[in-house]
Amino acid sequence: MGQLDGKTALVTGATAGIGLATARRLAAEGATVFVTGRRKDVLDAAVAQIGPNAVGVQADVADLDALDRVFDAVRERGQGLDVLFANAGGGEFAALEDITWEHYATTFNTNVGGTIFTVQKALPLLNRGASVIVTSSNIDVKGSPSFSVYAATKAALRSFTRSWAAELVGRGIRVNAIAPGPIGTPGLRGLAADEAGADALLDGLASGVPMARLGEPDEIADAVLFLAGKGSSFVTGSEIYVDGGASQI
Template sequence: MGQFDGKTALVTGATSGIGLAAARRLAAEGAHVFVTGRRQDVLDEAVAALGGQATGVRADVANLDDLDRVVAAISARGAGLDILFANAGGGEFAALSDVTWQHYADTFNTNVGGTLFTVQKALPLLNRGASVILTSSNIDVKGAGSFSVYAASKAALRSFARSWAAELVGQGIRVNAIAPGPIETPGLSGLAGDPAEAEQLLKGLAAGVPMNRLGKPDEIADAVLFLASDASSFMTGAEIYVDGGASQI
C-alpha cells in the first residue's frame, strides 16, 4: 500500500530531472500520474519508465490550448486531481545589457504564465485536500549576475504561492513552493555552451554550496512527496529551500 493509493497527480515538465524524479516517486507511492513534456518522443520514454501508473500528454505550458488538452485528459479519468506539481520552467543567462524582449517574454511566458494558467485551468479539478506545489528557486532571494530575468520569474512564483494559499485555504487546498538550489539535471548543464563549459559551470555552482556539491533530483522529489502528503497538512503558503544551505548559510 502506497501513501498515495487512489490519488491522481499532475507533474508538468516531467520528462527529465526534477519533474521525472517526482513523477517516479509519486507513481511508486500509488498515485496515477499525468505527466507533460514538449517533445513526444522524450515524453513517451518517460511514460514507459513510469509504467502503468502514468499517462503522458504532450504540452507546452506556455500554450493555453495544450493546457486545455491536459485538463481534458485528467477530467476524462473522472477522479479529479489531488496533487499538482507545477514544475515546468527554464531560463537562460543574459546580462542586463543583452536582455531582449524575446528573452524576457520566453522566460516569463513559461515560468510565470505557464504556472499561472496551469493552476488556473486545473482549479475546477482539484479535490478538497489537494496539494499544489510550485517549483521556485533559491535564486528568488539571491542576486545572480546575468540571471536577473530568470530570478525575477521565480520570485513571482514565490508570490503566487502566498497569494493562492490565502485564496484557496477555504476550499481545503494547500499551496506551497519548493526552492531548489543547483541540481544535477540536463537543464542545468544545458545552460552552458559546450561540455567543457558545462563542467566549469557545475564545478563553480557546487563550490558555492555549503555542502560543496550539487543536489540530486531525488532530493527535490523527497520534498515534493512531503508537501503532497498529509505529513505537511499544517503547511500552506510556505517555501522550502532544498539547496544545501546556499540561501541560508
C-alpha cells in the same frame, strides 16, 4: 500501501530532471500521474520510465490550448486532482545589456504565465485537501549576475504561492513552493555552451553550496512528496529550500 494510493497527480515538465524524478516517486507511492512534455518522443520515453501509473499528455505550458488538452485528459479519468506539481520552466543566461524582449517574454510566458494558467485551469478539478506545489528556486532571494530575468520569474512565483494559498485555503487546498538550489540535471548542464563549460559551471555552483555538492533530482522529489502527502497537512503558503544551505547559511 503507498502514501498516495488512489490519488491523482499532475506533474508538468516531467520528461527529465526534477519533473521526471518526482513523477517516478509519486507513481511509486501509488498515484496515477499525468505527465507533460513538449516533445512526444521524449515524453513517451519518460512515461516508459515512470511505469504503468503514468499517463503522458504532450503539451507546452505556455500554450493555453495545450493546457486545455491536459486537463481534459485528467477530467476524463473522473477522479479529480489531488496533487499538482507545477514544475515546467526554464531560463537562459543574459547580462542586463544583452536582455532582449524575446528573452524576457519567453522566460516570463513559460515560468510565470505557464504556472498561472496551469494552476488556474486545474481549479475545477482540485479535490478538497489537494496539494498544489510550485517550483520556485533559491535564486528568488538572491542576486545572480546574468540570470536576472529567470530570478525575477521565480520571485514572482514565490509571491503567487502566498496569494493562492490565501485564496484557496477555504477549499482545503494547500499551496506551497519548493525552492531547489543547483541540482544535477540536464537542464542545468544545458546552460553552458559546451561540455567543458558545463563541467566548469557545475563545479562552480557546487563550490558555492555549504554541503559542497550539487543536489540530486530525487532529493527534490522527496521534498515534493512531503508537500503532497499527509505529513504536511498543516503547511500552506510556505517555501521549502532544498539547496544544501546555499540560501540559508
